[in-house]
Amino acid sequence: MLNIIVFILDIVEQYTIWLYAALFLIILLNLRSYISAQRDRSNTIFTVEREVAAHREGRAMSNIGMMLGLMVVVTGLKFYVMPSLDVADLIEPTPTLTLAIPTRIPTIGPTPTRVDMVTPTPDEEAAEESPSVIQGPPTTEPEPEPTEPPPPPASCPYPGGVITSPGQGATVSGRIAIIGTAVHESFQFYKVEFGFGENPGEWHVIHDVYHNPVQNGVLTEFDTHSIPNGVYTLQLVVVDATSNFPPPCRVRINVQN
Incomplete structure (x- = not known):
């Protein structure tokens, strides 16, 4: 979080003029949109178009107010906050990762034991090779899940x-x-x-x-x-x-x- 604050302060410090220029340009564009909407509202006789023009005026004034607020924030950071703040104290130190090197310990395996092999007789071989039949549990058919009824269709009388x-x-x-x-x-x-x-x-x-x-x-x-x-x-x-x-x-x- 502190690194983000340091980044924002660094942007304000290096690009103050460009920030002012961008905010002023946005204010001019919204002022032009406000004047155009006001002209449209005064020239029309239809209630629908007047409502739309009034909505455009309100949106343009909201944008102008927000840009002026950002200009105040940039000015406060530039001339009041940053001169009395040491940015170096806000930078979080990067932790150093230390990896422990494991020590390999040799393991001694067990002593092999000699096992005598026994040859099976034909009767024993036949008994071992005869497959056994395993019966599984009875299968049941899954019950169908109830389906939700579809929502009612939209109310659209005009196909266009x-x-x-x-x-x-x-x-x-x-x-x-x-x-x-x-x-x-x-x-x-x-x-x-x-x-x-x-x-x-x-x-x-x-x-x-x-x-x-x-x-x-x-x-x-x-x-x-x-x-x-x-x-x-x-x-x-x-x-x-x-x-x-x-x-x-x-x-x-x-x-x-």
Whole structure:
């Protein structure tokens, strides 16, 4: 653990300017994304697009705040912590491995004893060669194990908007890929949302809207570490050029991290 701290302090000491430059560049990119999302939200008349733009604004401001926090941490380490800290005292000494060389002790084996060989008679040879039949235990056929009933199918009324993975009632953890199909004759965009419980009253967009149709591929990725464990519902919405959409596809999952 101490070696990791020493490594981080060494990186801050040698590459302070580059760290500031990288963090400032990330802040500029997120500021540009925030301005673009704010412009899109003010120019659109559709509620769905305003919700997506507001989500982009919040994500950009979160990233800007995190980068500013990292700049404060780098400044504190550089100008306040490291001048009063002796890094050499933190380095853990490398233990020296000493191998003991075993001493070989010669062993004296037992004195061989002469054994007289006895030639067996024909009757004895026949008795020794006659095989004996060994009966094994009776075999029993294994009983078939009961099979669990398959989970109910996902609720996907529109065949152009389907989630195929994860399946209905699946237990997931970590970062998962949501696979399926999102197509329409007058396709505009699609979005994947999640809500708490089996009948959510509020939906949250995962990442962003997508303006390219998908046929049996990855729709988006979902990091379940960002939400508590429990039952959630995924929802796929395919929006057409008139900003209308058919009934969405819904899949219930169980998050267990």
